[in-house]
Amino acid sequence: MNIRLDYGRIGLDVKFPDSIELSIVDPLPGQPLVHPDAAIERALAQPIAARPLHEIARGRRNAAVVISDKTRPVPYGKLLPPLLQTLETAGVPRQQIDIVVATGLHRPNSGEELVEMTSAELVETYRFRNHVARNADEHVHLGKTARGTEIWLDRGFVEADLKVVTGLIEPHLMAGYSGGRKAIAPGLAGVETMRSAHGPRMLEDNVGPGIVDGNPFHADLMEIAQRSHVDFMVDVSIDRKRRITGVYAGDIEKAHAAGMSAVEQHVRVDLDAAVDVVVTSAGGYPLDQTFYQSIKGLTAALNIVRRDGTIILVAALNEGVGSEDFQALLHDAKSNDEYMERICAAGFFRVDQWMVQHLCQVRRKAQVVVVTDGLAPQLFQGLMGRWAPSVEAALREMSQRYGRHMRVAVIPQGPYVLPTVRGRKLSLGRAWMEDAA
Numbered sequence: 001m002n003i004r005l006d007y008g009r010i011g012l013d014v015k016f017p018d019s020i021e022l023s024i025v026d027p028l029p030g031q032p033l034v035h036p037d038a039a040i041e042r043a044l045a046q047p048i049a050a051r052p053l054h055e056i057a058r059g060r061r062n063a064a065v066v067i068s069d070k071t072r073p074v075p076y077g078k079l080l081p082p083l084l085q086t087l088e089t090a091g092v093p094r095q096q097i098d099i100v101v102a103t104g105l106h107r108p109n110s111g112e113e114l115v116e117m118t119s120a121e122l123v124e125t126y127r128f129r130n131h132v133a134r135n136a137d138e139h140v141h142l143g144k145t146a147r148g149t150e151i152w153l154d155r156g157f158v159e160a161d162l163k164v165v166t167g168l169i170e171p172h173l174m175a176g177y178s179g180g181r182k183a184i185a186p187g188l189a190g191v192e193t194m195r196s197a198h199g200p201r202m203l204e205d206n207v208g209p210g211i212v213d214g215n216p217f218h219a220d221l222m223e224i225a226q227r228s229h230v231d232f233m234v235d236v237s238i239d240r241k242r243r244i245t246g247v248y249a250g251d252i253e254k255a256h257a258a259g260m261s262a263v264e265q266h267v268r269v270d271l272d273a274a275v276d277v278v279v280t281s282a283g284g285y286p287l288d289q290t291f292y293q294s295i296k297g298l299t300a301a302l303n304i305v306r307r308d309g310t311i312i313l314v315a316a317l318n319e320g321v322g323s324e325d326f327q328a329l330l331h332d333a334k335s336n337d338e339y340m341e342r343i344c345a346a347g348f349f350r351v352d353q354w355m356v357q358h359l360c361q362v363r364r365k366a367q368v369v370v371v372t373d374g375l376a377p378q379l380f381q382g383l384m385g386r387w388a389p390s391v392e393a394a395l396r397e398m399s400q401r402y403g404r405h406m407r408v409a410v411i412p413q414g415p416y417v418l419p420t421v422r423g424r425k426l427s428l429g430r431a432w433m434e435d436a437a
Contacts, residue, residue, distance in 0.1 A: 145223045246262055
């Protein structure tokens, strides 16, 4: 059987042997909106648990509109024009509207990337700026959360007269689902906020894809968002072709909750038992450009791989491994246990340490094999797993390990899907203890 996996911009076709027991983990096809422009305008005028945006914007001197960075395929060419037009019609001067890219701790987005994310017309017409987490002077302190997280947020956003956040709702390895409160933290947060919110003990708690209730990371982010006094949220859901399937606007907690509920009905796929091998993608472009982001494809498979199973990841990795901090952490990590002992030591903190921790969580439960043409084979060693020239070659090797009755699942869309065994969502920190078969 031939199956196309999301890989880079064009996809990757894989031939699976007819002899294996294969489960295809594909979500229900989302129905793209026939008239997305009208749906966005309707959501702005008839929001969830909030007044219409044009009423909220009336009389405001200026506005900050927060957008996701290039790692999220939000169709901003569709989403932004009606939103910005609503603000201007309500009396907010165009020259007083800041479009803030919620980079979190990612690198800034270039002008060319902003054009690709939005449109040339929008970039020429409006003022865009990247949030810079490492510049302490560009942040203001808003106290601490109930968990003790120091709240440092982008000064321009906090001081804006009108605050609007936008984003994409999809499964997320830490927050349960992306979108909503994530636009504020980590999107606009300073490094000191992430020291606690992305701390090692937090990420060993009840944190994982699709987990919202009882998730301390979600609760921390929601408290930060509420402390920042967001006025309005506009999030979307999309299908595999990046077409809008839903628009959720209004109150940042209630509208986002409605969006998460709707998205889960489409993206959750339940298997009857765990499998020996999971073949997963990292979601294709733009998410699979670095190994750092592609780890999300690995965590997407943890719910359904058995203990001592194998996850085969396909990712383009055209931009390499990731940041210098991330590369250094990977290079220095000798083993899962040694790495966890290191980052849990008093006073230790390094940007991007959390994604290596998630890789350790994967490695506790399963082997990792990576198929890519973006990095040299010799770079794959230690925690990064092993390189294979193709999925077909990796499966042949796995059949020697697991036998002719090997059970395989394939997740063509990777982290955009929420696979489970009989509906169980396992926290990443404890997934290795759970044999979900």
